[in-house]
Amino acid sequence: MDPIAAPPVDLDCHDLPDAAILHPGRRTRIRTWPGSEYPFLTGPLRVEGVSPGDTVAFHLHALELDPVGHYGFATTTRPWEPWGGVLRESADQEYAGRAQLRGDQVILDGQYVVPLVPMLGWLGLVRPELIADPWDHGGNLDTKEFAPGSTLYLYDEIGSGRFVIGDAHAAMGDGEISGQGIEIASWCDLTVEVIPATSPHRPIVRTPDEIIHLCSRFTERDAYTQAISDAVHHLGFTQQLGFEQANALLSLIADLRVSSVVSHSPTYKLLVPSSWLGPIENLLTVEKPLLPYSPR
Numbered sequence: 001m002d003p004i005a006a007p008p009v010d011l012d013c014h015d016l017p018d019a020a021i022l023h024p025g026r027r028t029r030i031r032t033w034p035g036s037e038y039p040f041l042t043g044p045l046r047v048e049g050v051s052p053g054d055t056v057a058f059h060l061h062a063l064e065l066d067p068v069g070h071y072g073f074a075t076t077t078r079p080w081e082p083w084g085g086v087l088r089e090s091a092d093q094e095y096a097g098r099a100q101l102r103g104d105q106v107i108l109d110g111q112y113v114v115p116l117v118p119m120l121g122w123l124g125l126v127r128p129e130l131i132a133d134p135w136d137h138g139g140n141l142d143t144k145e146f147a148p149g150s151t152l153y154l155y156d157e158i159g160s161g162r163f164v165i166g167d168a169h170a171a172m173g174d175g176e177i178s179g180q181g182i183e184i185a186s187w188c189d190l191t192v193e194v195i196p197a198t199s200p201h202r203p204i205v206r207t208p209d210e211i212i213h214l215c216s217r218f219t220e221r222d223a224y225t226q227a228i229s230d231a232v233h234h235l236g237f238t239q240q241l242g243f244e245q246a247n248a249l250l251s252l253i254a255d256l257r258v259s260s261v262v263s264h265s266p267t268y269k270l271l272v273p274s275s276w277l278g279p280i281e282n283l284l285t286v287e288k289p290l291l292p293y294s295p296r
Helices: 220-239 241-252
Strands: 009-011 026-032 042-047 054-064 069-072 093-104 105-108 112-115 119-127 150-154 162-169 186-195 202-205 210-218 255-260 269-274
Touching: 026 042, 042 054, 054 119, 054 162, 119 150, 162 186, 210 220, 220 241, 220 255, 220 269, 241 269
Parallel strands: 009 026
Antiparallel strands: 026 186, 042 162, 054 150, 054 186, 069 093, 093 105, 105 112, 119 162, 150 202, 202 210, 210 269, 255 269
């Protein structure tokens, strides 16, 4: 049977080590839990056939959300737990509200209405020294463009193919400034692909119209500087431009935005129209310098 045409495999394996193997090209539905519950990550799971230096592509087809979730304002101040609203030190208490899905809308506390915009907050390769924060391995990127119809590309320097997944949202604004989106359980419908022998790169999201360079660092300036540098080198490679001209052109066509500021390592994103960058498989072979930063 053609693995792509085969029916999806359902994985409901909450917090089980190496509970399942994902086969490249085989569509899989993975159960995830609300990001405000603990433990909420599914995995580690393992992608078959990954070697050191490969890139793992996660093609997200759909997020089948549960009918009820919740939203709120998190006030945690534990030093080891980064999540919480930006203004949590000014808050007297947390807030938690009910979110009911109804068609293409979400009803908040029975009275407020926001659009339903599903996205996946957390997908990262497993690294023992990288627990909670996003970094070059992926993780809690909270990038709302990683939505159904998009693909996340993660570089696997050790070739383990192991990853964890979770933190689906029914809606979330850039920054996730309260520390939460609409936290909700889901079935995540995806297909994995292994792209062999690529160059090192940070997480990249491809949507139907854009290629998005992501970078998470301990300071916002380091994060957006590295994201811009990566995009400059990709644009220069594709359009055969020098460094300075690629910078000038990128300033006209790209949008710099924040993905999330609630972790120890904020994530920035640079959105570039895909028509300027060509096939992403070509970009994954580009050698580009890394700007200096403090080791993770």
